[in-house]
Amino acid sequence: MGYMENMGNMGNMxxMENMGNMxxxxxxxxxxxxxxxxLLKVENISLSFIQYASGLRQTELKxxxxxxxxxxxxxxxxxxGSSGSGKSLLAHAILGILPSNAKLDGKMExxxxxxxxEKKEEIRGKEIALVPQSTNYLDPLMRISNQVIGxxxxxxxxxxxxxxxxxxxxxxxKPDVDRMFPHxxxxxxxxxxxxxxxxxxxxxxxxxxxPTPGLDEKTLNETLSYFKDMANRGCAVILITHDIxxxxxxxxxxxxxxxxxxxxxxxxxxxxxxxENLRHPYTRALWNALPQNKFQAIKGHQPMQxxxxxxxxxxxxxxxxxxxxxxxxxxxxxxxxxxxxCNNVS
Amino acid sequence: MSxxxxxxxxxxxxxxxxxxxxxxxxxxxxxxxxxxxxxxVEFGDESLHTNFGSKNLNPSPEHPFGTDWMGRDMFIRTxxxxxxxxxxxxxxxxxxxxxxxxxxxxxxxxKIADSFIAWLVDLFLSIPHLLLIILISIGFGGGxxxxxxxxxxxxxxxxxxxxxAEIKQLKTQEYIHISRNxxxxxxxxxxxxxxxxxxxxxxxxxxxxxxxxxxHEASATFLGFGLSPHEPAIGIILSESMKxxxxxxxxxxFFPGLSLLIVVLAFDMIGENLGKLIDPxxxxx
Amino acid sequence: xLDKDKIAGFIGxxILRLLSLLIVVCFVSFMxxxxSPIDPVRAYIGEMPVSAEHKANLEEYWGVNTxxxxxxxxxxxxxxKGNFGISLIYRMPVTDxxxxxxxxxxxxxxxxxxxxxILGFILGIIAGMKKGTWIDKTIKIYCYVLAATPTxxxxxxxxxxxxxxxxxxxxxLSVPIGVTAENVTFLDWFLRLILPALTLSLLGxxxxxxxxxxxxxxxxxxxxxxxxxARGEKGLDLVLRHGIRNVALPAITLQFLGFSELFGGTxxxxxxxxxxxxxxxxxxxxxxxxxxxxxxxxxxxACFVFFGNAIADLIYQFVDPRIKQQEASI
Numbered sequence: 001m002g003y004m005e006n007m008g009n010m011g012n013m014x015x016m017e018n019m020g021n022m023x024x025x026x027x028x029x030x031x032x033x034x035x036x037x038x039l040l041k042v043e044n045i046s047l048s049f050i051q052y053a054s055g056l057r058q059t060e061l062k063x064x065x066x067x068x069x070x071x072x073x074x075x076x077x078x079x080x081g082s083s084g085s086g087k088s089l090l091a092h093a094i095l096g097i098l099p100s101n102a103k104l105d106g107k108m109e110x111x112x113x114x115x116x117x118e119k120k121e122e123i124r125g126k127e128i129a130l131v132p133q134s135t136n137y138l139d140p141l142m143r144i145s146n147q148v149i150g151x152x153x154x155x156x157x158x159x160x161x162x163x164x165x166x167x168x169x170x171x172x173x174k175p176d177v178d179r180m181f182p183h184x185x186x187x188x189x190x191x192x193x194x195x196x197x198x199x200x201x202x203x204x205x206x207x208x209x210x211p212t213p214g215l216d217e218k219t220l221n222e223t224l225s226y227f228k229d230m231a232n233r234g235c236a237v238i239l240i241t242h243d244i245x246x247x248x249x250x251x252x253x254x255x256x257x258x259x260x261x262x263x264x265x266x267x268x269x270x271x272x273x274x275x276e277n278l279r280h281p282y283t284r285a286l287w288n289a290l291p292q293n294k295f296q297a298i299k300g301h302q303p304m305q306x307x308x309x310x311x312x313x314x315x316x317x318x319x320x321x322x323x324x325x326x327x328x329x330x331x332x333x334x335x336x337x338x339x340x341x342c343n344n345v346s
Numbered sequence: 347m348s349x350x351x352x353x354x355x356x357x358x359x360x361x362x363x364x365x366x367x368x369x370x371x372x373x374x375x376x377x378x379x380x381x382x383x384x385x386x387v388e389f390g391d392e393s394l395h396t397n398f399g400s401k402n403l404n405p406s407p408e409h410p411f412g413t414d415w416m417g418r419d420m421f422i423r424t425x426x427x428x429x430x431x432x433x434x435x436x437x438x439x440x441x442x443x444x445x446x447x448x449x450x451x452x453x454x455x456x457k458i459a460d461s462f463i464a465w466l467v468d469l470f471l472s473i474p475h476l477l478l479i480i481l482i483s484i485g486f487g488g489g490x491x492x493x494x495x496x497x498x499x500x501x502x503x504x505x506x507x508x509x510x511a512e513i514k515q516l517k518t519q520e521y522i523h524i525s526r527n528x529x530x531x532x533x534x535x536x537x538x539x540x541x542x543x544x545x546x547x548x549x550x551x552x553x554x555x556x557x558x559x560x561x562h563e564a565s566a567t568f569l570g571f572g573l574s575p576h577e578p579a580i581g582i583i584l585s586e587s588m589k590x591x592x593x594x595x596x597x598x599x600f601f602p603g604l605s606l607l608i609v610v611l612a613f614d615m616i617g618e619n620l621g622k623l624i625d626p627x628x629x630x631x
Numbered sequence: 632x633l634d635k636d637k638i639a640g641f642i643g644x645x646i647l648r649l650l651s652l653l654i655v656v657c658f659v660s661f662m663x664x665x666x667s668p669i670d671p672v673r674a675y676i677g678e679m680p681v682s683a684e685h686k687a688n689l690e691e692y693w694g695v696n697t698x699x700x701x702x703x704x705x706x707x708x709x710x711x712k713g714n715f716g717i718s719l720i721y722r723m724p725v726t727d728x729x730x731x732x733x734x735x736x737x738x739x740x741x742x743x744x745x746x747x748x749i750l751g752f753i754l755g756i757i758a759g760m761k762k763g764t765w766i767d768k769t770i771k772i773y774c775y776v777l778a779a780t781p782t783x784x785x786x787x788x789x790x791x792x793x794x795x796x797x798x799x800x801x802x803x804l805s806v807p808i809g810v811t812a813e814n815v816t817f818l819d820w821f822l823r824l825i826l827p828a829l830t831l832s833l834l835g836x837x838x839x840x841x842x843x844x845x846x847x848x849x850x851x852x853x854x855x856x857x858x859x860x861a862r863g864e865k866g867l868d869l870v871l872r873h874g875i876r877n878v879a880l881p882a883i884t885l886q887f888l889g890f891s892e893l894f895g896g897t898x899x900x901x902x903x904x905x906x907x908x909x910x911x912x913x914x915x916x917x918x919x920x921x922x923x924x925x926x927x928x929x930x931x932x933a934c935f936v937f938f939g940n941a942i943a944d945l946i947y948q949f950v951d952p953r954i955k956q957q958e959a960s961i
Contacts, residue, residue, distance in 0.1 A: 092857070092861075095861045097857055097860045097861050099852070121865065124860070124861055124863050125861065125862035125863025130858065130862070132854065132858050132861075136854040136855065137854045137855050138855055138858070139855045139859070139872075139873050139876065139877070140855070140877070141877055141880075141951075141952065142872075142873070142876065150859075150862055150864065151862075151864045181952045197862065201862065201863075469652070469655060469659075471936075472652055472933050472937060473656065473660075473891075473929060473932060473936065474891045474892070474894035474895045474898075474932050475891060476895035476898055476899070477894070477895070477898070477913060477932055480913070480914075480917045481663050481664070481917075481925075482663065484663065484664060484667050484669060484917060484925075485662075485663030485664065485667050486667070486668075487667060487668035487669055488667075561779075561781055564781055564783075565782065565783060565895075568783050568899070568902075569899070569902055569917075570914070570918050571917060571918070584781075584783060587787065588903070591787070591791055592795060596795075599784065599787045599788070599791065600791075603784030603787065603788070606784065607776070607779050607780050607784070610779035610781075611776065611779040614778070614779055
């Protein structure tokens with residue numbers, strides 16, 4: 001199970017270099033933005049579900065705990081973690097579209113304002129847009145153009161239709177796509193349609209939930225470039241993915257998601273050589289597990305969601321653990337331009 | 347990752363969790379039905395003696411459901427009618443279940459058998475159910491026997507489909523393939539791997555058949571195809587009551603029908619709650 | 632839009648299936664009645680005393696002494712020519728009886744089918760939208776209770792309340808058999824229709840409402856509704872935009888699959904209200920061993936059920952764009 005974390009596609013180095021060009025361009029803009037306030041601040045949120053276990057016992061299942069991230073305008077923040085670890089729920093929590101049996105604690109701020117459930121309902125789809133992962137997120141019985149335009153007043157419909165056509169044109173979606181149903185789209189077309197929905201909304205914060213599963217190399221890079229574009233136009237982008245290589249290609253910062261929390265937020269430049277600039281042992285292990293690096297998997301598996309853990313969540317698998325680590329969750333520390341939750345970093 | 351399993355109790359049955367609540371509902375309704383059957387047998391025929399001195403009485407503490415044109419107590423008549431309804435329902439459901447198991451298993455033996463059984467199911471569903479029961483009951487000489495056979499022979503279609511689909515699905519499972527590759531006999535696989543999965547489904551299917559069987563028997567009897575007028579049956583009581591409607595004897599129809607409704611509802615509730623226990627995934631509400 | 636060849640193939644296939652089904656249904660029902668221990672003559676004359684000569688006449692008329700194979704072949708041969716024989720109790724051709732009776736029943740069934748479908752769908756949508764609230768619980772309980780209600784009992788209760796107690800409708804709703812549709816005024820006819828249709832509608836609501844509710848809840852928890860919410864859609868607009876669109880087709884399909892139950896309900900309701908429809912004729916034919924009429928009704932009802940299923944199939948295969956696409960790609 002240890003190499004679950006490097007399920008990402010085996011990208012080749014050539015492509016990494018292509019992307020490097022773009023990176024340099026944005027690095028400067030990113031640095032300027034660093035001084036400004038974050039567009040979205042998520043502080044110490046926890047998320048749990050009330051569920052029925054076997055025999056109809058009700059249980060509370062904690063899926064996210066003590067998670068903090070920040071998203072800045074013009075920057076791409078990648079949230080990287082293995083499949084099924086609850087990353088999508090983070091997106092749903094920010095948008096306020098969690099199921100009714102979910103319980104969310106903690107603080108969120110958008111543009112300096114408290115992000116209450118009412119506020120979320122008001123700004124989602126306008127200020128914050130979601131780019132979902134698959135065609136399942138499109139109404140199977142609605143034609144594509146109506147879907148992308150969304151729910152609008154009748155008098156604006158003509159105008160919106162024109163805007164939608166322009167966006168489709170830009171993404172090379174032909175006029176006949178407008179009248180198609182979701183199941184008629186190819187994988188690449190679905191991707192572009194889903195991205196169009198976010199562009200249509202002119203949102204300032206884009207949350208892309210696993211936008212690159214099972215894409216071939218070309219489509220993958222194409223899709224990633226759409227998000228890069230959005231960031232360059234001044235949007236804050238949160239890219240949720242299990243594919244660390246894809247994330248490294250375009251992101252400014254990488255948040256490492258593990259067992260329901262973020263262990264480290266590192267700058268993309270920290271991922272080089274043997275990972276000595278990385279702060280958390282898990283991030284380093286993740287980096288070293290990539291095929292073009294040491295291709296070394298770490299032992300053990302992520303703790304189950306119903307396991308009770310008092311200390312550091314990575315304790316079981318950590319090579320540097322000490323007694324302190326088993327007692328209490330390590331504090332969040334700012335180290336070297338990034339943040340980390342580890343006792344052994346100073 | 348600090349909290350783990352916590353049991354939460356809330357809802358109408360404060361102090362009980364959902365499992366206990368479900369068991370409680372099942373227990374209570376089963377007890378009610380059992381009480382009806384036992385008391386319907388306990389009251390001998392002498393408690394239904396005709397007494398023209400007390401005919402057509404309104405409901406009163408002495409006769410909670412009133413009395414009929416022969417002065418018989420409607421409560422006892424209803425109780426006896428319900429008792430026979432439940433027993434006929436039980437008999438018919440059992441026969442239909444046995445048929446469903448046989449046909450379901452038969453359909454898994456080969457392609458020809460499978461399409462034959464699919465065809466048979468379609469054939470039985472092609473005529474409106476009530477009309478089919480009437481036809482079969484005429485074919486078997488009418489009367490109580492006819493209707494009971496009619497009801498018993500027509501309720502197997504749904505469960506047969508369930509058994510058939512369930513076996514089909516189980517057969518594609520990995521562990522069945524492995525057993526087969528390990529050289530286990532067909533019989534061994536059937537008894538060790540397939541039956542344990544089928545039994546809860548079959549049990550539930552039988553319970554869910556009850557209400558339909560009871561209502562169909564009552565309907566056929568009401569129309570005049572079933573039990574004869576001197577036998578205790580809700581259908582008879584209600585068809586008799588039609589003669590007295592214009593006279594304003596509302597209780598003759600109201601209480602017996604309502605009791606039948608409650609019995610049917612009780613079976614539905616048992617079925618639904620059993621379903622929740624068997625498949626907790628559907629119980630998130 | 633629709634592929635003509637495909638539709639022709641669909642209809643051809645359906646007609647073949649209907650014919651093969653009808654042959655089996657005819658044979659099985661004929662044999663069931665033929666080998667019934669019930670003596671048709673006795674069932675017809677009932678308790679009244681008759682002379683031996685009269686009885687012999689009747690036996691001749693019923694064909695008691697004709698061998699069953701010959702009888703079936705005679706009957707089947709005539710049936711192929713569109714002649715289903717003479718109804719013994721109505722003393723007219725079976726086709727005429729069925730035509731008149733089935734038209735009356737069709738009006739009743741169509742009215743309650745439409746009304747229960749629309750009401751059930753609306754109730755289901757409301758319950759699904761308000762899942763878990765008291766509105767939802769009320770609708771659910773209403774549906775569960777209705778599903779457990781004996782049709783004929785509800786008919787009796789409505790008859791008691793509206794005809795006996797309130798006196799809004801006449802109690803004896805029947806029209807003498809000799810009176811044909813032309814002699815009945817529209818108002819008479821409409822008054823006769825209301826209570827039976829109301830009974831059937833109230834009962835028909837349960838299944839469609841519960842189904843619509845389940846389906847809507849399923850749709851509302853789907854990924855595409857989640858995405859619609861993420862895009863700022865909410866409340867009634869969301870349900871109207873995505874819910875109705877995705878629930879309507881399966882609900883309409885289900886309503887067409889319910890023809891068999893509708894027919895059963897009609898039989899009971901017509902009996903209570905003495906509505907001169909095909910259900911009442913079926914009961915009379917069954918009770919008094921009117922073999923030609925009973926067989927005719929069985930055939931008509933089988934066609935009726937088949938028709939409902941065929942339309943459900945048609946919707947499934949031709950209207951739903953997802954299925955259309957899958958078919959094309961095979």
